[in-house]
Amino acid sequence: MSQQNLWKDKNGGRPRRGQLVLGELPAGLHLSVPEAQALHKALEARLGAVVLVLTDNRRRMVSARRMGTRIELRAHHMFVGCEAEVIDALARLALRAEGLNEARATIRDYISRNRDTIRFEVDEDQLQARGRVHDLQAMLDRWRARFPVEELADIVITWGRYGRGRRSIRFGSFDFDRRMIRIHPVLDQAWVPDYFVEFVVYHELLHALFPPRQTATRRVVHTPRFREMEARFPRYAEAMAWEQHNLPRLLDR
Ligand SMILES: [Zn+2]
Numbered sequence: 001m002s003q004q005n006l007w008k009d010k011n012g013g014r015p016r017r018g019q020l021v022l023g024e025l026p027a028g029l030h031l032s033v034p035e036a037q038a039l040h041k042a043l044e045a046r047l048g049a050v051v052l053v054l055t056d057n058r059r060r061m062v063s064a065r066r067m068g069t070r071i072e073l074r075a076h077h078m079f080v081g082c083e084a085e086v087i088d089a090l091a092r093l094a095l096r097a098e099g100l101n102e103a104r105a106t107i108r109d110y111i112s113r114n115r116d117t118i119r120f121e122v123d124e125d126q127l128q129a130r131g132r133v134h135d136l137q138a139m140l141d142r143w144r145a146r147f148p149v150e151e152l153a154d155i156v157i158t159w160g161r162y163g164r165g166r167r168s169i170r171f172g173s174f175d176f177d178r179r180m181i182r183i184h185p186v187l188d189q190a191w192v193p194d195y196f197v198e199f200v201v202y203h204e205l206l207h208a209l210f211p212p213r214q215t216a217t218r219r220v221v222h223t224p225r226f227r228e229m230e231a232r233f234p235r236y237a238e239a240m241a242w243e244q245h246n247l248p249r250l251l252d253r
Contacts, residue, residue: 018051020054021051024056032168046088047073051073061075137157152209161185162185181201183200196243199239
């Protein structure tokens, strides 16, 4: 997914070209595209043409470099929805402008205030499989009965923690090391149909059955075989349509 902007410079009438790149975000991450576009626009108001690449990289939250007449800014998706002060700091960082240390401090502060929004880890002793509405353990057990294979025997499942983030959401994740499936608690609501939660659980289970493949250039998480199996979910089309229709409501939690 990527979005392109083409417009005329107000002063010179010279076309400039910036771009918002969402293609590096993991497939399971959903974010508010209008808010991502708003961030891109605000940065371009300060910097001119910007290629804004949103990433899921927690080790390198922000980096910037000049590429000819454009600036490439790579930023963690947690910056979508940040306040004007933080946008200014990002711009100063990109320009290596005056007040660089202050800018860095503002960004560090923003990251530490918002760390919760990108983490929904749960400790082993805090597993919470039974939600208020949906019972994840029952779902996991049903899938295991259908696929009685070793790869699924040791898997645990839990509802994740409620992050404060509002701009992006990951419905589920599979932790390969801990053999743990986490499901986002926003799905534990009566208006979220059982089959949709079931589908997210099924998707994460497939990760245990079909581990990522490393090619020469990249790591393929959702292999063709994975996608094929995913599409065999009994109510696949319905689940896809439900997600598309209800994503705004889920993001606006
Ligand atoms: Zn996945």
